[in-house]
Amino acid sequence: MKTTSTKKPEVLAPAGTLEKLKTAIHYGADAVYIGGNRYGLRSRAGNFTYEEMHEGVDFAKKHDAKVYVAANMVTHEGDEVGAGEFFRTLRDIGIHAVIVSDPALIEICAMEAPGLPIHLSTQASATNYETLNFWQQEGLERVVLAREVGMDELKQIRQHTSVEIEAFIHGAMCISYSGRCTLSNHMSDRDANRGGCSQSCRWKYDLFEMPQPGEHKTVLAGEPVEDFSMSAVDMSMIRHIPDLVENGVDSLKIEGRMKSIHYVSTVSNVYRQAIDAYCNDPDNYAFKQEWEDELWKVAQRELAAGFYYGMPTENEQLFGERRKIPAYAFIGQVLAYDEKTQIATIQQRNNFGVGDEVEFYGPNFTHVQQNIRQLWDENDTPIDRAPQAMMVVKMKVNAAVRPYDMMRKRK
Template sequence: MRKITKKPEVLAPAGTLEKLKMAIHYGADAVYIGGNAYGLRSRAGNFSFDEMREGVAFAKKHNAKVYVASNMVTHEEDAEGAGDFFRTLRDIGINAVIVSDPALIEICATEAPGLPIHLSTQASATNYETLNFWHQEGLERVVLAREVGMDEIKEIRQKTDVEIEAFIHGAMCISYSGRCVLSNHMSARDANRGGCSQSCRWKYDLFEMPESGEHESLLEGDPVEAFSMSAVDMSMIHHIPDLVENGVDSLKIEGRMKSIHYVSTVSNVYRQAVDAYCNDPDHYEFKQEWEDELWKVAQRELSTGFYYGIPSEDQQLFGKRRKIPAYVFIGQVLAYDEETKMATIQQRNHFGVGDEVEFYGPGFTHLRQTIDSLWDENDAPIDRAAHAMMIVKTKVNAPVKPFDMMRKKK
């Protein structure tokens, strides 16, 4: 008989306040966000202090936690004001900060006592000695490097008491623990200070470089991304039992720059899988519908990364994609009238009469139907919801709820 010693948290990305609320509604136990400084996603919708306060209040209401990623590599000028920043986070009620640079760790520990610190994956923690070192320095949790395998996690868990957080879904950086200088060289944007231009995702060709004349491609025909440094995405949905049994405390989903469609869908799926296993491990069965759901928001192919061995060429992106995402997010339910069976929807992408759509919601609820009528917010009949964020109404075949989402096949 299998015994679960601890149910891991599902940790979701939240690039904006809207995504924070959506992730929690769809089952996340915790979210991680970025502030306006010290993070690695300068182009994400980073949070102001006021937005953090609102996010923390919302999370507490739903028994969830909020962590702030402050995981940049600092140069001499970058640490100015860090003490005030961390003290403000502590006073707001942030549950922990995620840090990689020892300088920021020292500043946080000395100038904002009481604010828990988690070691970022950028710090490349790959062995139990490293985890024990940081535990002795006062850190509560370590986010493992994405190069760590499952057998290594098992040994780490046996030889340390520090909490373990591990990435289980999302994009994989091609560089060791994300420490890369390609972007610095190619676009003068510092990847380790929040400015990565994702040079590894660019398409490359092979050219002959004559001393004079035109550069000519050495590839015949019209190759599709023949040369790439880009990895496929990670998905551990098939391996929840391994993660739980080997003592991973927090299952981390990548993607602070992804859409609310992505955040809600992936949080929903992993919530179902974790609950199903932890509630009855002896009778747990993987459900194919979980993986099918993930493919509705996948941007790239999926693999298990380094968990079960070194990735092969099949875990790199080149040539034509072997699977292509099939769904587009088109709306969010704002209200539902039981008497008229009418749903009020905020449009997020074009749809109209005759479209086959799917509603989904927290708890893995699904409703598929064809849109046979539409009205605008003034109750005038229309054929299409063609304007961004417009409010429309339609009859639905079964009850829906606020925060339910709506999508259709591309």
């Protein structure tokens, strides 16, 4: 294989909370993106205070990682008030870049917080190299491509621009073009483009006739109802890492600031393995089915390649029964491990107990399976189960584990 680009791309993971930030970096992310208390599109995510940003940046720097802040909302009149101070504060904290879509916020950031790099958000629908060149001339260092860009288009874009390219590789797909949707505004009075999306496209729908005011009669009575009629399957590009690297993508982005640490750790871990395997030895690279199997342990929907290899069909929409369901539940996180006693201290995240078959996994794609034989509470009192949320328990493990390792079991 003739390599056109040997540069190893950045693994960029979502971090809705400080815990998720640290988890993502431990599991191989080169950078994370977070939200502040204003200007983002995830008002329900665990957005960061300035103090938490300080701690997150300090942690990231110790691990040679970066922190970006999403400020990608569409601004209405008055929304821009205070933006200059917001961006200056992020710059002074040490945030590595902000991700912005609105030209007004881009100009405010450039004028009032010089020195803070700006990345163009996917919400801006960048789909051609002329657009990327325009934003580069405006001083932006990176452009996040629209999810609608195909692989052939990506190749052409890379050949005609030198600005950094960021592209989504895993996570939820929006049914509307580049996320610009008003379903949520009309159905729940929550502005999707100002951080309040209620994901109306994921709701279950039916078709009704209304013969009388207030009367609803389903037209599909007796017929199988196909749920989620406007809902797309999730994206997964784990099988196509070589195409992304060879076409010069600088940053590979994982969606999901509202997802769990189970999701963040697993997905970051898998893509770290695949990207390293290809970039370290592209001529002998081989896709491993275990990577995709691992992603299915945290998948919320079915998986497809989005728009990269053609227009999505009905097979990339969610209709009727799911064709595949995740088989694992996240149940705990390792806090400490004693090598002499082989006892692990674990924080419970879901009910488990003696007799359960569990799996530990950690950074560098380590996996250990075992049956729980004995369990103690934090006072060393024997117990049969750990039913209380976030309780601390102890158990003997068959192999060494480390803090930040995760524990899960089959559902």
